[in-house]
Amino acid sequence: MIAVPTPTSFLALDYSQIEMRLTAHESQDAAMLDIFRDGKDIHSMASQWIFGDITKEHRYPVKRAGFGIIYMISPMGLATLLKSEGLMDWGEAQCAELIDAYYILFPGLQDMQCRFIKQATDNGFVTTFAGRRIQVPEVYSVHDWVREAGFRQAANAPIQGGAADIIKEAMAALTPVWPLFHQPPELVCRPLLQVHDELLWEVSDNQLMEVAAIFKELMESAAKLSIPIKCDVEVGKSWGELKEINLE
Secondary structure (H helix, E strand, O other): OOOOOOOEEEEEEEEOOHHHHHHHHHHOOHHHHHHHHOOOOHHHHHHHHHHOOOOHHHHHHHHHHHHHHHOOOOHHHHHHHHHHOOOOOOOHHHHHHHHHHHHHHOOHHHHHHHHHHHHHHHHOEEEOOOOOEEEOHHHHOOOHHHHHHHHHHHHHHHHHHHHHHHHHHHHHHHOOOHHHHOEOOOEOEEEEEEEOOEEEEEEEHHHHHHHHHHHHHHHHOOOOOOOOOOEEEEEEOOHHHOEEEOOO
16 A cells, blocks of 8 residues: 655744844843833834834834844945835935934943944954854954944844854754654654744644644743743745744
8 A cells, every 4th residue: 555645734933033132132221121021022112112103114114223233234224225125215314313213212232232342352253142252353454444344243243143053052952853753654844944043844734733832842942041032933835825823
């Protein structure tokens, strides 16, 4: 008798706002920590505080500014980014005001970036929350533009590198577990892709919810921060048809 493969679906587990969560952890900014501890959306809260509403007209630029500030984006850079995405009303002056307002709202951000830059200039490297060193020799360049680029790299490398550390820890935690659910053709559970902060799997439908719940718990406990780590879960019959599900 020929074994009939079990129906499978795609399972995607994606860290929710992991770079912003790492920023809150590294900066210890009180407002940012409270937002994540209360389970609120940081972009919506920042939009509400800065503009008095959370309409798409304001929330999206605030979101782009928040992620850009992690990389020390300039007002010109933010204006160029927003215009490339069709938001033509955002000029350099408006973007400068938005960046200033964001730093005022979350003052710990600037202190964090200054600390990272000092670490780089003192030692030639910065470290992630996990202790991994990232070399930044550019901060010693005699060329101003290279040195400035080094400062920006020093300010964001612990955040970007920390996010990479977490997804690596998650994959290490899942490595001994997923083969337990992979017994083809009846049971399928195999990794397909890593895309930034997301892991994509193919899983048998008859164990999909069980695997999703276990993998979500493992990913959310892969690292210990000052605030909870959250993982969004999506399922679908193709990568383009993924729909978020609530396991709680």
